[in-house]
Amino acid sequence: MEGSRPQVYISRTESFSACHRLHSNVLSEEDNKKLFGKCNNPNGHGHNYKVEVIVRGSVDPVNGMVMNLVTLKDYMDQRIMQVLDHKNIDKDVLYFKNIVSTAENIVVFIWKQLEEVIPKDLLYEVKLHETDKNVVYYRGEMFKNG
């Protein structure tokens, strides 16, 4: 079609290691233990997280790219790796002072980190593998009453 360009999705994946403890400051010690079980261990536990960032856009007819993947690599290094790799998520990252460091909350945090550097219409999805079996996704969507 005249004037239209292919819309393509590109992604880059990085891995980071971090530790955390699932613990809610608004629940009692007993309720935390009951709710989070082994993940509430007071000394924490670690994960080798895998994070995939997907960017969607039209292919620039001049440079052939949706976005330079080297630029995406730099953004992921600055906004994800330097902040989370080899960190205690609950203690080293201020955002999690009163927010439980579930994979859901971590993926939203990563989105917020990236939306400060990647234009909203380009950033499409952040996918976080907490373990090989547990994966969460976020696309910047909000529930109206939540």
Ligand SMILES: Nc1nc2c(c(=O)[nH]1)N=C([C@H](O)[C@H](O)COP(=O)(O)OP(=O)(O)OP(=O)(O)O)CN2
């Ligand atoms: N909704 C969520 N539930 C749980 C989260 C989370 O982030 N969101 N996190 C945890 C634990 O931190 C941990 O990630 C899960 O541990 P576990 O189930 O043991 O992980 P595996 O699936 O890899 O373990 P297997 O024993 O191999 O099945 C808990 N819940």
Ligand SMILES: [Zn+2]
């Ligand atoms: Zn965990």
